[in-house]
Amino acid sequence: MTDNREHLANLQQIRSLMERSSRFISLSGLSGVAAGLIALMGAAAAYVYLEASPFSGFFFRAVEPGYEKWGLDFYEFFALDAGLVLLFAIIAGIFFTTRKAIKKGQKVWDKLTFRLLLNLAIPLATGAIFCLALLLYGLPGLIAPTTLIFYGLALINGSKYTLNDIRYLGGTEILLGLFGLFNIGYGLEIWAVGFGLMHILYGTVMWWKYERD
Secondary structure, three states, rough: OOOHHHHHHHHHHHHHHHHHHHHHOOOOOHHHHHHHHHHHHHHHHHHHHOOOOOOOOOOOOOOOOEEEEOOEEHHHHHHHHHHHHHHHHHHHHHHHHHHHHHOOOOOOHHHHHHHHHHHHHHHHHHHHHHHHHHHHHHOHHHHHHHHHHHHHHHHHHHHHHOOOHHHHHHHHHHHHHHHOOOOHHHHHHHHHHHHHHHHHHHHHHHHHHOOOO
């Protein structure tokens, strides 16, 4: 009986070492929760700026030319708002992921991290250029769902270098984005669900599944 337990323990240790060498497993669920909360705050700021209420179908449909508030026109505000959401989400992700890696005695920055970031960056960079083209051709209403689609593609593309669970989040983001393409007036609400609520749900599940001990 003792020999069997020792063999099982050895197999588990070997499996853990192989997983660490092939997958980036330091990604923290709390970083997802933080990113979701930050996204919701960004969406709330947009509603205050537009003086609109959620699910009114207002977003990107009835903005008057020359609309300005707080010294910022429509596009300046949303560029600033999106930029701050992205910045603080990245900071939160680095903080919680680094903290988890240090706690578990794992490396954060290595070749595996670079591969993960590269596989995430390619779809994200492509999506950013695509969104700029939409803006250039006067189609801002498609930008919110488009960001969800390319973000979902990035997550699926990078999932082979991290936890498989991230694929489910990626697939959900894509479905929300596709739905948003045909419901342009609700782009901000769909964006808030994708980047806000889904991140919070995913991060909570990941924390409960892998980190709560």
